[in-house]
Amino acid sequence: MRAAVLLALLCLAVATAADVPPSPSRLALAPSSSAATPEQAMAERQLLLMLRAPPPHFRPDADYAGDYQTAPGRHARRRIARELAREHGLRLRDDWPMPALGLDCFVLEAVSGDARTRIVPRLAADPRVESVQPMQLFRLRGAGRLGAGDPLSAAQPAVARWHLRQLHTLATGRRVVVAALDTGVDVHHPDLHGQVAVTRDFVDGGATPAETHGTQVAGIIGARSDDGIGIAGVAPQARLLALRACWQSPGADGAAACSSxxxxxxLQFALDADAQVLNLSLTGADDRLLARLLDAALQRGVTVVAAVDVDVDDGGFPAAHPGVLAVAGVHDHGARPGVLLAPDRGIPAPTPGGGWTLVSGPSYAAAQVSGLVALLRELSPRLRATQLRAALAPAPGLGLASRRPTLIDACAAVVRVAQRCACDCVAAPTASARPRR
Incomplete structure (x- = not known):
């Protein structure tokens, strides 16, 4: 039966998405090369300058994060940024408030990458500067496309391995806010129509385009359920924020890029919107500004889920950042201790234009875990980070994450959180029920 469903899915993918470029498995930092793209060449000349902003005073008619024009001292800090740019031969390109850190962030551009390298330490020594760092460019690399209520759900690993249909009798992610930071999402796709609560474009501020990776990740997390088509999202009633922080490059390989x-x-928008789960299907080098924003999110009790780069010893950033739920695929045998393992091969996902395809890779393993976290947080809204990790990766007698990669047992995680079982259950002495092994 599964083979027949997979064959039908592949035929559907060829018929409806023949022109869709190969689907990426993760977002990764692109190394410098002599054949750099225009975006990469620009990023290699840019830096991020942070200036300290005073705490905003309460004003019932103003929102510091949403109305930057009324932010306290904004013009003074912009004047300082212009002075610093002039003193160091830089151009002021853009700016944005980061109230979660009490900072304003300015994008400055040098005449060359070598000039930027010389200028960064000089700016860091200036007493007017809170901090400064080079801009980093992240990329999306292709490696993943394989070509009763939801016809394709029988092919979903989460439906079979996690007993997703049974879990949905207890929780569907209702009222849980999940933010996916990715490329643009096709909000008009039949499996996503009405599912995305908020879309924002942080790349160019225009109308959000329908792009491949973002559409696939959003669908895996929150696709419509029991609508007679496509797949079922892991958390179909979650409040999904589609935040375009990456842009798909033209061409046949489906590559995409995003910057610090x-x-x-x-990330700042997600914090302002009270997101409870952040999905970061990306990996790259350590980034100071992003790390500080992740720390702010974790301090607020936000669950951060990130894809692991098994080619990097520590799993890459942000997966290796303390407090982040690092997710790899069950077939990633190089996963480090403490990593959560989720299905990562042959996952049905929507594609722009109304089609579906099969995808593979840690990006999609992470998306499934983000959906599962939404289910757990619906069942226990006050769940603390340590309790959540213990539910997903129990360590007997310790209540902490395992020191080895842990294959997620979704049914057991629900029992640990809710003391209820929706899967194939037997009586258990320590809980009302437990999943049958």
Whole structure:
């Protein structure tokens, strides 16, 4: 039966998405090369300058995060940024408030990458500067496309391995806010129509385009359920925020890129919107500004889920950042201790234009875990980070995450959180029920 469903899905993918470029498995930092794209060449000349902003005074008619024009001292800090740019031969390109950190962030551009390298330490020594760092460019690399209520759900690993249909009798992610920082989402796709509560474009501020990776990730997290078509999202009733922090490059390979600045803007928006789960299907080098924003999110009790780069010893950033739920695929044998393992091969997902395809990779494993976290947070809204991790990766007698990669048992996680079981259950002495092994 599963083979027949997979064959039908592949035929549907060819018929409806023949022109869709190969689907990426993760977002990764692109190394510098002599054949750099225009975006990469620009990023290599740019830096992020942070200036300290005073705490905003309460004003019932103003919102510091939403109305930057009324932010306290905004003009004074912009004047300082212009002075610093002039003193160091830089151009002021853009700026954005980061109230979660009490900062204003300015994008400055040098005449060359070498000039930027010389200027960064000089700016860091200036007493007017809170901090400064080079801009980093993240990229989306292709490696993943394989070509009763929801016809394709029988092919979903989460439906079979996680007993998703049974879990949905207890929770569907209702009222849980999940922010996906990715490329643009096709909000008109039949499986996503009405599912995305908020869309924002932090790349160019225009109308959000329908792009491949973002559409796939959003669908895996929150696609419509029991609508007679496509797949069922892991958390179909979650409040999904589609935050475009990355842009798909033209061409046949489906590559995409995002920068420290676009990701930081999206993270700040997610915090302002009271997101409870952040999905970051991306990986790259450590980034100071993004790390500080993640710390602010974690301090507020936000769950951050990130895809692991198994080619990097520590799993890459942000997966290796303390407090982040690092997710790899069950087939990633190089996963480090403490990593959560989720299905990562042959996952049905929507594609722009109304089609579906099969995708593979840690990006999609992370998206499934973000959906599962939404289910757990619906069942226990006050769930603390340590309790959540213990539910997903129990360590007997310790209540902490395992020191080895842990294969997620979704049914058991629900029992630990809710003391109820929706899967194939037997009586258990320590809980009202437990999943049958």
């Amino acid at each position: 600045f676009t990701l930081a803007k999206a």
